[in-house]
Amino acid sequence: MRTVLIPTDFSNNALQALKYAQELYKCKRTCFFILHAFADEVYGEYKTTPQEEIKKAEEKKRREIEEKLDKLVEEVMDHPPNPLHTFETIASFDNLVDGINDFVNEMNIDMVIMGTKGETSDHKTTFGSYTIEVFKYVQCPVLAVPKDFEYKQPKTILFPTDYMLPYKRRELKLLGDLAGDLKSEIHCLYITDFEVLSPRQEDNKLFLEGALNRAYLSFDTTSVKNKAEAIMEYIKEKDVGMLVMVNSRHSFFEDMLYRSTVDLLSLKVKVPFLVMQNLHR
Structure with missing residues (x-):
């Protein structure tokens, strides 16, 4: 069975990359792990608050992220249904690169598949800065799917x-x-x-x-x-x-x-x- 990690920021490009991954492995038994790293969202909002407040913010944000991840799985798992595919979700209180790397090593992931742009990416470039960081530092094959790319079998x-x-x-x-x-x-x-x-x-x-x-x-x-x-x-x-x-x-x-x-x-x-x-x- 293949193990594929899909980082998401809940953008359309990330959703598109997930759907591309489903098509790419549509004939292969595959477990898709969908990960959202949210440490920056917590620390960005609570930079000067005490540690106990940070912990409360983390728990609140984690619940929000887990709900969004569950809704995302519901959206994609039956469109179309594929008995070869299973889905698991991860809300990681970490930055994106470290969160991906830790999970890749823990689960011995075969491939990371991600969109090239998130909601805050510079529209003048093909790859967002997060994609470049993942390319450079994640210790696993990384497949980046361009924005607005429609799946077609790569002959x-x-x-x-x-x-x-x-x-x-x-x-x-x-x-x-x-x-x-x-x-x-x-x-x-x-x-x-x-x-x-x-x-x-x-x-x-x-x-x-x-x-x-x-x-x-x-x-x-x-x-x-x-x-x-x-x-x-x-x-x-x-x-x-x-x-x-x-x-x-x-x-x-x-x-x-x-x-x-x-x-x-x-x-x-x-x-x-x-x-x-x-x-x-």
């Missing part, structure tokens, strides 16, 4: 790679199983001016082939240019339905996130974006 999944990283088998298997269940093609894109792979790259490429053996794989190469532009061009040309990248030290994804967040935001990715963390779990 083509783009996986840019330089074959330099020995990716972790668990996360590759999750991707391979997803692609296999959806009958999707995974296109591995190498952005380079060199045609010959090193022995290390050849080994990592063979490992990819073995770990993604449930999916149809293709291996493409394009010349070096602005990497963000190369990815966006490929998405448009091949009608890509999902983008997958790995967040790891010295990876292209890390370079975009840590050195130039503006570059990542300017991608304006209009398809679901899966970020794998390449960590031992």
